[in-house]
Amino acid sequence: MSRHRTAEPAPPPGAGTAPDLPDAAPPDLYGRQRGDRYLRFLSRFSSLYLPVVTRPGRPRQAPPRTAPPELLVAERRTVAEDVVSLRLTAPDGAALPRWQPGAHIDLLLPSGRRRQYSLCGDPADRSAYRIAVRRIPGGGGGSAEVHETLRTGSRITVAGPRNAFPFAAEPAVLLIAGGIGITPVLPMAREAARSGLDWRLVHCGRTRSSLPFGEELRALADRHPGRVEIRTDDTDGVPDAAALLGRAAAGAAVYCCGPAPMLDAVRAAFGASGAAALHFERFTAAPVTGGRPFELALRRSGTVLSVPADRTALDVLRDRDPATAYSCRQGFCGVCTVRVTAGTVEHRDGRLTEREKAAGLMRVCVSRAPEGERLELDL
Incomplete structure (x- = not known):
């Protein structure tokens, strides 16, 4: 299932989950x-923990183990009208990282599209991941690309697994x-x-x-x-x-x-x-409602990014750096929380406490700035 996964879930979780x-x-x-x-x-923990582990000069810790950057399509099956399932394995046959029900992986498709699909196999089977993709006519093109280009023997770049x-x-x-x-x-x-x-x-x-x-x-x-x-x-x-x-x-x-x-x-x-x-x-993240264009200034690099009315700050940050941390894309989990060092935040998460907002925290997956304003992020 495809999402921008997300838990109301960007995919699936081809059309299926990734949250609207x-x-x-x-x-x-x-x-x-x-x-x-x-x-x-969790929100309080992330507000205290994330600034510590991401502060400049801190030795970087080994990231949690994720799937190899490239997996092999070991099997492709039609499992319903316009739905194919793909069984993905490590090219060297190695065991894949563990996952729990509800998790998804990102496929980085040859076109450059990035799509999220729920893992729908057995978590106890570490020899392979299984996803299923429904072809969506007139969709964003990701499901059609999966159906048309990924065959048995194809290799595909992946990220994850993650669980929203x-x-x-x-x-x-x-x-x-x-x-x-x-x-x-x-x-x-x-x-x-x-x-x-x-x-x-x-x-x-x-x-x-x-x-x-x-x-x-x-x-x-x-x-x-x-x-x-x-x-x-x-x-x-x-x-x-x-x-x-x-x-x-x-x-x-x-x-x-x-x-x-x-x-x-x-x-x-x-x-x-x-x-x-x-x-x-x-299935998918909903269009931004009532959004207005604004800017992000990244304090550490001096980079200024424009956020259009119909996109989120997270979308723009991920365009610049695909490794930008996120999970639920709905303001719940707190993974994408950053510190704002200047500017007025239009909070849309409904999770941060008044104290956390006063401390400058922002969940960039949903929150914004008023039209034409600039937020300086501690990034």
Whole structure:
């Protein structure tokens, strides 16, 4: 699944995940009108830790192990209408870095496009990564490029894995997937089954032939009767979000990945459900809403960058340096937090505390500056 991955998830997680953002971030990761102590802790930790580990002159630590920079397409299969799955291995056959359900990798395509796709294989299988890409006519071109250029034997530059949609393995979980949104959710279902959780999976789509991994899902359903449900619009009608949430056990956590209308409906119906937590990831990052052009000045290099009205500061920073740290692209995780040394920030994350804002912290994946102003970043 493709995203700008992202957890409301830029991909998938070819069309599938990588998050479309709401006009404003929800008050907490779970969609509840309540404080999230864990994320407040992460936010506070990142505000103290990141400036220390990135200060000039500090010895650089070895980065976490990621996949080799180039992987081999060991197998290509058609798994649904307009959906191909790719099995990627290290050229030398070495074991790949570990990953957890919800993780994704970036593909750096020959055209220069960078696209994120959910890992949808088995985390226990370190011999290969598997992704699935739905071809999107009239999309941004990434899915078409994957379908047209990546064949068995091709080599592809990758980055990651990273996880912006982590599976917390709560005792009771409801997994809801729409179409290609099954890619991050399928490993979650397998993990839930292995861990003995009280779980259910509902996979929704237009038709049976449009849903990827039908054979695997049927096998999972045979092993775990009553746990897997497949619904299609042509036989069951368009699903009702409240009815889907009604399948959750009292106090369950809900994990949902799919097209924007599905996620919007689930979020709207969630408050009236008996579930306790909502985790979600959208296919792609939404266009910037109400943006105005502004500038970034990088203090250490003196570089000045222009941020157009329809792009984020993170987009522009990554154009200059693809290694710029980020994860959720929604203002939740705090990985992209930087310190602003001059200028007025228009905060859009809904996570930073007033004290952190006063200290000059900014989450560049969503926050901006007023029109025509310049922010000086400690970069």
